[in-house]
Amino acid sequence: xxxxxxxxxxxxxxxxxxxxLVFVIKFAGGKIxxxxxxxxxxxxxxxxxxxxxxxxxxxxPEINPEYLSTLVPHNxxxxxxxxxxxFNLVQELIKRKYYKKRHENHHAVIYLLFQEPxxxxxxxxxxxxxxxxxxxxFIRDLNSATLNKINNLTDAFFIIMKSVFTPDIGNQGNAKMxxxxxxxxxxxxxxxxxxSDNYFDCNIVDADxxxxxxxxxxxxxxxxxxxxxxxxxTLKSLNN
Numbered sequence: 001x002x003x004x005x006x007x008x009x010x011x012x013x014x015x016x017x018x019x020x021l022v023f024v025i026k027f028a029g030g031k032i033x034x035x036x037x038x039x040x041x042x043x044x045x046x047x048x049x050x051x052x053x054x055x056x057x058x059x060x061p062e063i064n065p066e067y068l069s070t071l072v073p074h075n076x077x078x079x080x081x082x083x084x085x086x087f088n089l090v091q092e093l094i095k096r097k098y099y100k101k102r103h104e105n106h107h108a109v110i111y112l113l114f115q116e117p118x119x120x121x122x123x124x125x126x127x128x129x130x131x132x133x134x135x136x137x138f139i140r141d142l143n144s145a146t147l148n149k150i151n152n153l154t155d156a157f158f159i160i161m162k163s164v165f166t167p168d169i170g171n172q173g174n175a176k177m178x179x180x181x182x183x184x185x186x187x188x189x190x191x192x193x194x195x196s197d198n199y200f201d202c203n204i205v206d207a208d209x210x211x212x213x214x215x216x217x218x219x220x221x222x223x224x225x226x227x228x229x230x231x232x233x234t235l236k237s238l239n240n
Contacts, residue, residue, distance in 0.1 A: 034150045041163050043147065048172040050147040050159060054188055059180040061229040068230050075238070079114045079212065082234035084222070108219045110231075111167070116239060117209035123161075130154050136186065136205040143177060143188040143203065166190060167215045169199040182233055185212075189228065197221055200228050210237040 044051035071082035076091050083089055091112040120138035121127045132138055142165060145158035169175050170192035177190045187204035198218035205211050212235050216228065 033153075033156055034147060037147065037150060037156055037159055041160065047163065048175065049166055049169070049190070050163065052172070052175055052177050052190065053144055053146055054177045054179040057178075059178050061180065061182060061226060063182075063230050063233050064226060067227060068233070071231065071234060073234070076112070076114070078116075078237065078239045079112070080234070080236045080238055081112065081212075081214070081231065083110050083231055084227070086222070087216075108222070109217045111213075111215040111217075113211075113213035113215075114237070114239075115211040119211065124154075124157050126154055126157075134205075134209045135211040136209065139188065139203045139205060139211065143179075143190070167199075167201055168217070169201050170194070170197065180229070182229060185232065185235065189225075191225070191228075193221070193224070195221060198223055200225075202228065202232060204232055204235060206235070206237065208237065210239065 041047065042050065068082070070084070072085055073080065073082045074089055079091075086108060088107050088109045089112070090109065091114070115135065118134055120135050121132055123138075127138065132141060142158050142162050145155065145162045147159060150156055150159065169190050171194075172192070174194070175190055175192050177188060179188050180186065184207040185204050187202065189203075190201045192199050198216070198221045200214070200216040200218065200223070202214040202216070203211070204214065212232075214228075214232060214235070216223065216231075
C-alpha cells in the first residue's frame with residue numbers, strides 16, 4: 001500500500017470513527033462513549049497518554065545564555081528557530097503520524113510544525129460553542145483531556161485528537177507532562193527521559209496565538225529540560 005493510499009485509509013477511518021461517535025452520543029451517556037473510545041483506540045493501560053495530564057504548577061524556566069549561544073539558527077518560510085548541532089531538522093504539516101515511522105535510522109531529529117492563529121478551532125464546529133476560541137485554549141484542552149472524564153462528544157473529540165496529535169514519547173508509563181510560561185510563550189511539554197534516549201513533545205503558543213510544535217527525538221540523551229526550553233525561547237513567527 002503506497003503512502004497516499006495509507007493516508008486516505010487513515011483519514012477515512014478517523015472520519016468514520018467520529019461519525020460513529022456522533023451517533024453514539026445521541027443514544028448513550030459518558031460511560032458507553034468511554035467504552036466506545038476504549039474499543040476504538042485503547043485504554044489507559046495500553047496507552048497511558050490517554051490519562052496523562054499536566055502538573056498543576058506552572059513551570060517558569062530560566063535560560064542559560066551560554067548554552068543559547070551554541071545553538072544554530074534556521075529559517076523557514078513562516079518561522080525560525082535555533083537548534084543544537086547534530087540534529088536533523090524537519091518542518092512539515094501534520095498529515096499522518098509521521099513521527100513514529102520516519103527516520104528510523106536512529107538519528108537525533110527535531111520536527112517542527114507551525115500553525116497560524118485560530119487554526120485549530122476550525123477542526124470541529126462545536127469548539128466555539130464550548131468557549132474554545134483560540135489555539136492556546138485548544139491545546140490546553142487537548143493536553144488536559146483524559147479518558148476518565150468523557151461526558152460528551154467534545155470530550156471524546158479531544159481524546160481522539162490527543163492520541164493522534166502526540167508523537168512517540170518513548171515509554172509512556174514513565175511520561176510526564178508540564179505546563180510552562182516562557183517570555184511571550186506558554187504551553188505544554190510531554191516527555192520521557194532515560195540514560196539512552198529522550199523524547200520531548202512541546203506545544204507552544206505565543207502572544208499572537210501562533211502555534212509551534214517542537215518534537216525532539218533525542219537519541220543519545222544529549223538534552224535536558226533546560227536545553228529544550230532554550231530551543232523554545234528562540235522560536236519566532238515570520239508570518240507577516
